Amino acid sequence: MKIRSIGYMIKEGLKNLWRNRMMSLASIGSVTAALIILGIILILILNINSLAEGVKEQFDAVQVYLEEGIDQGRIEEIGKEISQIEGIKDIKYESKQEALENMKKRWGEHGYLLEGLETNPLPNSYIVFLEDVQQSSTVVSILQGIQGVDEVKFYKDIIDKLINITNFIKMVGLVIIVILIAISIFIIGNTIKLTVAARRREINIMKYVGATNWFIRWPFLIEGSMLGLIGSALAIALIFIAYRYVYDFITTQMYVMITAYFLPVQLILDNLIVIFLILGSGIGALGSILSMRKYLKV
């Protein structure tokens, strides 16, 4: 194909797009809607993943509380037993007093509330660091079996829940997205069908004069891809505005604990832009190709 033909085809494609602008709007709208939903799902997944990662880092430790009133010798024995368990990276002893000090620190300005305690309610404990969080359950059950161990606390539950939620969102999201994309393809296909019908005469003449198949097809393909591309650009813009708003709101209004893991706008955009543009033009191209196969006999 020659360079100047490319110009001709883009011109024709845009002309088609303008000619049935109502259908073009509907097509763009459907792509935008589908991609916004996809965006929401991706944003949820990305953020939950980030949260899960962060939580994992903080809580890849298991806290082993010891029974009250066992002597120092037994405590040391327990420490040795724990460090012999397979899959343990490191182990640290935290006495009742240290635990209280740490809690005071963590509570910060509210730390004075702990001053008035008559007895220290916190137990002695070992903090056990695992090599692999995935294997925590076996380690935990071994720890529970040790004499003198009162309770084993682990935050894997939270992580598991988060992972479950992401998996659920991923599955439901995938189904919704597939349906929405199919609808978009269908609507774009219909738009192209209208264009093909409107240009039947022209296509007929082109055929007789000896235009190559692709010369005839390109403008329709361009029209479809443009619809998809405009739709995805719109979706990106809307998501950008909405996410920035929500991000600002959450980071200024809510607890630091969560907001620390909330991904910044820039990062989300970096993740979305390429996917969206490819997906948008892909949806458009697919819609027009399917439609041309059915309605454009060359």
Place this chain on the structure above:
Amino acid sequence: MIELVNISKRYKNGVMALSNINLKIEKGEFVFLVGPSGAGKSTIVKMLLKEVAPTQGRIIIDNEDITYIHRRKVPLVRRKTGVVFQDFRLLPNKTVYENVAFAMEIVEASPKEIRRQVPMMLSMVGLSKKAKAYPEQLSGGEQQRVSIARAIVNNPPILIADEPTGNLDPDTSWEIMKLLRQINRRGTTVVMATHAKDIVDLMQQRVIALENGLVVRDEKKGGYGYEN
């Protein structure tokens, strides 16, 4: 230039449109295809345009067997034949000039070639003054001349016309015939399917008569041969 070898065509509904047609048309000939309605004239035209495939036999155009060529090569075959229809088939939203230029754009001619060739064609068909007019502003004869200009603007060796005067009055038809003859004199092979008895009788060119899908007559300088 055109050769049909043992061509038969049976349409999907069972109609036998052509049976065992053997034809040879030399370069530079002017050939009329005549015969009653349903005889198979348009079927032959469509076959030459690769719009209809024969059930049997071979089609040779310009020394190339085009019977079973690849789909992708069909456009190249079509560039060897200009085509004119009874209903002109002009684009209503393009001017006369643009309609003719369109045929060149489609085959990716350069703008320079287009600027040179289109005015030449328009002057040949006598429509230089109407270059900026739209089809609806033209008479039937003028529209047909535009469609002829479009058919030959890319200089195809063959011009095929299916009842080009079917919608025109006798005087206008005659103008069109003179134009076709002029194009033929430049060396273009012309094949024209028609019902116009007067024209065929007056032109004294080769006449191939079809009936029920069979060639019943093939005369070097013939007449129409039927009473209309």
